[in-house]
Amino acid sequence: MKLLLALVFVSLFTQTGFTLELNGMGSYKQLQKEFYIGALYLTQTSTDPSSIQASNSSKRMSLKVTTNRWSPRRWQLQWQNDIAINNAFDNDPELINQLMFFTSFLEDKLITGDEIIIDYNPTTGTSISINGTLIIETPNAKLFNHLLNAWIGKLPPSGEFKSHILGIDKGEQETLLSRYNQINYSYSRSSLISSWIQARKDAELAEQRKQEEDKQRALAAQQEKDAQKKAEKVRQEKTYTPPKKLAKKKELTKKKKITSIKPPSSSKKSKKDIEAENQYYLDLYRWELTREVRSVIEYPEWAKRFGQKGKVALTFDVNRNAEVSNIRGDNADASPLLVAELQQAITDVVPFILPPDALSGSKWSVSIDYVFDPKSDQQRPVKKPQKPKSLMSSDTISRAAYKATLSKYIDEVTRIISEKIEYPVWAQKLNQKGTVIFEVDIKKDGSIRIREKSLSRHQILNQEVRDAIESSEPLPPIPDVLNLNQTQVTIEHKFK
Numbered sequence: 001m002k003l004l005l006a007l008v009f010v011s012l013f014t015q016t017g018f019t020l021e022l023n024g025m026g027s028y029k030q031l032q033k034e035f036y037i038g039a040l041y042l043t044q045t046s047t048d049p050s051s052i053q054a055s056n057s058s059k060r061m062s063l064k065v066t067t068n069r070w071s072p073r074r075w076q077l078q079w080q081n082d083i084a085i086n087n088a089f090d091n092d093p094e095l096i097n098q099l100m101f102f103t104s105f106l107e108d109k110l111i112t113g114d115e116i117i118i119d120y121n122p123t124t125g126t127s128i129s130i131n132g133t134l135i136i137e138t139p140n141a142k143l144f145n146h147l148l149n150a151w152i153g154k155l156p157p158s159g160e161f162k163s164h165i166l167g168i169d170k171g172e173q174e175t176l177l178s179r180y181n182q183i184n185y186s187y188s189r190s191s192l193i194s195s196w197i198q199a200r201k202d203a204e205l206a207e208q209r210k211q212e213e214d215k216q217r218a219l220a221a222q223q224e225k226d227a228q229k230k231a232e233k234v235r236q237e238k239t240y241t242p243p244k245k246l247a248k249k250k251e252l253t254k255k256k257k258i259t260s261i262k263p264p265s266s267s268k269k270s271k272k273d274i275e276a277e278n279q280y281y282l283d284l285y286r287w288e289l290t291r292e293v294r295s296v297i298e299y300p301e302w303a304k305r306f307g308q309k310g311k312v313a314l315t316f317d318v319n320r321n322a323e324v325s326n327i328r329g330d331n332a333d334a335s336p337l338l339v340a341e342l343q344q345a346i347t348d349v350v351p352f353i354l355p356p357d358a359l360s361g362s363k364w365s366v367s368i369d370y371v372f373d374p375k376s377d378q379q380r381p382v383k384k385p386q387k388p389k390s391l392m393s394s395d396t397i398s399r400a401a402y403k404a405t406l407s408k409y410i411d412e413v414t415r416i417i418s419e420k421i422e423y424p425v426w427a428q429k430l431n432q433k434g435t436v437i438f439e440v441d442i443k444k445d446g447s448i449r450i451r452e453k454s455l456s457r458h459q460i461l462n463q464e465v466r467d468a469i470e471s472s473e474p475l476p477p478i479p480d481v482l483n484l485n486q487t488q489v490t491i492e493h494k495f496k
Helices: 049-054 072-086 093-104 141-152 159-165 172-183 186-232 270-296 301-305 336-352 389-395 401-419 425-429 459-471
Strands: 011-013 019-030 035-044 059-065 115-121 125-130 133-138 310-319 323-326 361-371 432-444 450-454 488-493
Touching: 011 125, 011 310, 019 059, 035 141, 035 159, 049 133, 059 141, 072 093, 072 141, 072 270, 072 301, 072 336, 072 401, 093 133, 115 141, 125 141, 125 159, 125 270, 133 141, 133 186, 133 301, 141 159, 186 323, 270 336, 301 336, 310 336, 323 336, 401 432, 401 488, 425 459, 432 459, 450 459, 459 488
Parallel strands: none
Antiparallel strands: 011 019, 019 035, 035 059, 059 115, 115 125, 125 133, 310 323, 310 361, 432 450, 432 488
């Protein structure tokens, strides 16, 4: 049995009596595969995205699924990506929850005929239904506008789709309208969607009951902890502690070259030694690129709020002028937002890192991966390659040169960390002063371990210095010529 829809596709009536007119209709495709036909209805047609967004009149987005299978995972990634790249991040928790629900409520695949209606009514707000089943209601236009921007924003699914939705190009509208009118869903599909919603509500109620029980069981233990904390606070000065600062994104402003020892005449070395040395310089270059690229990556805010995580891996070619080409990778199951962030980091950083002069060849392949995890930014360690024996003998330097090199390295590390330390605004306003000292153990590859040496009585000042040290990792690697597996630097900062 087909569910007959009371819709006239040239115009239709809203709950408030305003007539909606078809503004435009487009075919949503990815990689030449059509997923749905979308239609935008307005009280007054317009080709201007800004005017459409600003209008407080009734609006409707209507989608009819045309693909045989639209999986929950694909639905989620497509919508979340389209929303994120077309909307400035909004830290409204209610909006985030609404978008999360809309993009992740599917319990099973959508099929041909399924219909999604997204309505905005100035008196009641936004409502979304699938196959006639209401799935979400909000009191304002924010949800509708974020979804509409996915169609008519700066980065729509395609220029052609946006042009059709805005009614600028009506060349295919008659054909699409005919197909659209022939697509309907069955009563069984409507019942299925209803069962998903009811199951989710039941699960949420069960989870709420479980959380309440957990709170009750933990109450006694928490009260004891609170009592201990209260006693500790009495002994300390009350201060305001702002949220932990995010590490500043590293900026590269000039090219840097990986140093390499000029190889002796090839006649003095065996073919095996030459191959080992070239592999060393290639591994060294890849190691340095991985470190630098990872250091500038920032978790896309939309991706973090959508709960998107996982490993992204990309391979690219780079030539002697540090020019990047042919970026590729099989990341079908990864969020496009995360893939785009790693790709952007590669294109931003690699041109500033020149390969070693001693590396033979004119173009090389490099692979870099990054694990996006909202709970940790720790990455799989990549060890600095070891020099082959044929290069070891050239590392000896005088005692004076050794001391000068070590001193220069420690000065550089101290400068990097010190530049990140800022006097917290609230600490200044409260006239908090003091000296903070940390010992930093630096391993050969620039990774660190922090130890407290002398702290001030103000936690906010101590944390500021610790944050600066942590955000500087990885530090520059210890110069090979020093032949050190680890060294130590003292970071002392006076807030006054």
